[in-house]
Amino acid sequence: MTLSFEQLGLSAQRVACLKSLGFEAPTPIQSQAIPIFLEGRDLIGQAQTGTGKTAAFSLPILERVNPDLKVVQALILTPTRELAMQVSQAMQSFKADAALRVLAVYGGQAIDPQIAQLKRGVHIVVGTPGRVLDLLERQVLKLDHVNCFVLDEADEMLNMGFIPDVTTILNQVPETRQAAFFSATMSPAIFRLAKQFLDNPVNIKVEMPQATPNRIRQIGYAVPRRWSRPAVLQAVLELEDPTSAIIFVQTRREAADLTQRLQSAGYSADEYHGDLSQHQRERLLHRFKQGSVRWVVATDIAARGIHVDELSHVINYTVPDQHETYVHRIGRTGRAGSCGTAISLVHPTERYQLRGIGHHVNQEIQMLPAPTRAQIEARRFEHLTTQIQDVLQGERLASFLPLVSELSEEYDTRAIAAAALQLAFDQYPPIGNQLDAIYQGKSRSRATSARSERSRKSLSTKGV
Ligand SMILES: Nc1ncnc2c1ncn2[C@@H]1O[C@H](COP(=O)(O)OP(=O)(O)OP(=O)(O)O)[C@@H](O)[C@H]1O
């Protein structure tokens, strides 16, 4: 039997607030972590992507904070700015008390307003380590009343080299604090770190956390030797026709180049990576969430924690080197009980790596051949047929009937309809060029192809 939010020890006010957000019952990580957190114990919380870890730590923190004390009582650290923002927004939505102040602090944004807010009194701070340290050095952020501390995406904090910063920050938090680590993936190094930072933690692990949710359909499309990867991507996008997608690439440069290519082919796509200003990043994320941009080409700064409602597809432009990266990237889809598709483009040299990932996530990743021209054409015809059916139901159709009558004096009506369809069909991005690019790629020499594959690999060591 699953317990209700009330039974987990949350206040009636909070439960009502959760109901209004559509949270009827706790997810497994919430059922297990909330009571332990409320007891004041340290914990390590591990559960699959998109299963509600944010609320698992946010709800008990909100219960434990005293709004009458105008001091920072809880600190949550996240590896990226957007995640700090998202976690603080989630907390705002759960807080059910206007007097309670939650503040997100992160770089790339003016520090003065953050300082002003801290001076006015904040109860909970969510931030990235860099900005938190900066505010500590300026002595505007004080942590001597913090009794709850959370590292979200704890393993990524370690991967990104944030641990010295985290140590410095924790040295300013009272020893008696409660602390917790959360992530879908945990490395052995994290458990070593837990020994240093956590006091006899309860280890909560639900639903095979390393595995990927089985609501995600996972497939690979072959990129044949000497074929051009961008052209195969375009063909896959045509065939799959994702309503919304994040296309993960290795470098900022790759993100910019690919975006340009997709935009010039007429697709609704934009880039998202660390070279953009914070304002640009936030604006794009907003447009993407609104649905005014369909596809985002991103580096791994978008791989962790970021939640976009109903994201239909995640695409790995190349197979990621780390299993964890794969798990977090594809976990941007199939969240909160919904379904999704994860696609990887797989060059023969990456087959082995993908098999290893399949083994790790305990799911077979079905391999499909690169889409053919015939498949893409068939898809377009299908698309066109649906559009025609919609138009046939509409009102505007009548205004074109006189034109049909006029033309039918000279031509057969079926021929007129076919001509109109041809015109509509030609509005699609040029399929010929796309596939020609693939076949051109095919005729390139083996040496050129090997060289470009190598230069791609060497690029992959650069920043995101
Ligand atoms: N009990 C619940 N009922 C309904 N929806 C929920 C519940 N808990 C969380 N959600 C929703 O599920 C979505 C995913 O939650 P969240 O971002 O916390 O996942 P996560 O486990 O932190 O994933 P990741 O590992 O990617 O960070 C959010 O939109 C959140 O609002």
Ligand SMILES: [Mg+2]
């Ligand atoms: Mg999360």
